[in-house]
Structures are given as structure tokens and as C-alpha cells.
Amino acid sequence: MALRPYSCSPESLKVTLSLPIHREAELKVAYATMMYRYLSPLEALRKLHDMGIEEFEVSYDNFVATRRGREDELLDELASQVKKTNYRILSVHLPYDRQTLEQLIQMKEGAITRMIRWLRAAHDMGASIAVIHTAPAKSGYEDSLQVNVKAMERLSREARALGLTLAVENRLESDMFGSSLEELTRLVESVEGLAMCVDVGHLNANGRQPQDELPKVIKYIAEVHVHDNDGESDLHLPPMTGTIDWYRVAGALVGYQGQLTYEVSCQGPQARCDNYVRLVRMFHRHVLS
DSSP states (O other), X not given: OOOOOSSOOTGGGGOOOOOOSSOOSSOEEEEEGGGGTTSOHHHHHHHHHHTTOOEEEEOTHHHHHHOTTOHXXXXXXXXXXXXXXXXXXXXXXXXXXXXXXHHHHTTOHHHHHHHHHHXXXXXXXXXXXXXXXXXXXXXTXXXXXXXXXXXXXXXXHHHHHTTOEEEEEOOSOTTBTTSSHHHHHHHHHHSTTOEEEEEHHHHHHTTOOHHHHHHHHGGGEEEEEEXXXXXXXXXXXXXXXXXXXHHHHHHHTTTOOSEEEEOOOOOSOHHHHHHHHHHHHHHIIIIIO
16 A cells, blocks of 8 residues: 555645656555664564564664674574564665775675675565665765765675665765765666665754655655654654654655655663554554555
8 A cells, every 4th residue: 555644735745756666566664673772683573573563674783782793693593583483574774884884885805795694684584675875985076976886786786686675775974975865866876776765864864854855766765764853863763753744754755655664763771662662653553654
């Protein structure tokens, strides 16, 4: 079922959307494991499932918080357990630590091998989308585009061979290549099979209005990250607890049939995280459903 807004202004409904090119048959909704950021990836999946959630994005944040050199072990454990359960992994967020992304610019084999390892794990979990950040290069320079094209071409080729869509996310850092959707458009148009993951919270923190930005790139979007903030910091709050006009965002997404991922972060206590999940479910039912 395509998105329809619960309520939105007449102005927001005047937007004409082009036909998407990266699209599933129906809208899919995932909850990111970072909603229990302090738990291991598998523990976060179990907790979300206990809260009634059925479809998930595996967040890199859970590995950062709990891995302590156990990344391969945690990936294997996760893939093994997912096969034994009814957990439906829709997407996986690839590592975004600066060191790995800087090494991608240099096409160092260690960084490429690590990313391919994650792509294979995503495939083993049954995911259809792998989310990646652009490599850290200064915005506004042609060579910033070219180094990202080179890295994304390699990884997109690997992703396609595994039946995955590689979706590049707009960065939070405003001075870095990929923070603007204009730069991401140039990138996805230069790399075969590459799609966008538009992070609504990152747009808001960079002073851009999501409801104005989304329609410009709707045909490239495979996934939308949904969370809120104060317009300045990347807080990953539940929707309606920050400054984003969610009714206008809903209007901008009329007809969208890709994936929505609630990328809300909670580091505890558990009661707060549980309430975040409940709040997000109510929001989705009344605004974006």
C-alpha cells in the first residue's frame, strides 16, 4: 500500500512525483536495531520482536556499542539466528567509521573486504538493501565525486551480484560530499544500480526542509530514514519530538512505495526505549500509514 498522509496542507499535495525507479511493490516499514542501541544486534532484534515489530534494519551502532573486536562473530551469529527465526531483515547499515570510509577513497583492500563481508552478511540475513555513507571528501570538488564514484562502483557491483540494492545516504556533515541531495543525485546517476537512502533528520539538521527536498529525488530513493531533531544536532529522536513538520513530509511522500526505516536511537533505560517504540508505532499509524 502506498503512503497516504493522515493530514497535510493543500500546498503539500500540489507536488507532482515522478515514477520511482528503485521500488518494491508495496511500502515496507522497518525499525532500526539502534532503538536499543546498548544491546547487541541479536538482543536488539529480540527486544524489538517482543515489542511487536516484525521487520527490521540492522544498525551498525549496535556493533559499535557491543562488538569489542567481535564484529565477524556477531555478524555470523546474527545471520545464523535470523535463518532460524521469523525475523525479517529488510536492510543493513554498513560500517560508517571514518577510518574505513577514508580507506575506501584510497581503494584499500582491507576496507573493501570489510564492506563486502557486510554485504554478504546482509544477503545471508535476507536483506534487500544495504545502506552506506559517502566517503569523507570535501563538498564542492569534482574529485570528491570521482573518488566516491570509484568506490561505489566497486561495492554496487558486489551488491548487485548478491541481489542487494546499495543505497547511499546523505551525510550529516555539511562540509562533506554527499550532505546535499544534489551531490547524491550526481553520484547515483554515475553508478549503475546505486540508489539513495534519504535521511530526513540529516536534512533538518543541515537547515534543509525535508518536505521540499524529497520530491526532487523521489525516483532515486530506495529507503527513507525517519527520525527527528532540533534542527541543529543529529539527535535521532522519535518523530514529533523535534522541529520537523511531519504532516508536510507525509504530503511529500504521497505515492512513495519504497522502504521507511524508523532510525530512532535509544541508549536506555529500557523503559524509555520501550516507550520510544510505542510512540513511533502510534506516529506511523496516525501520520505515515
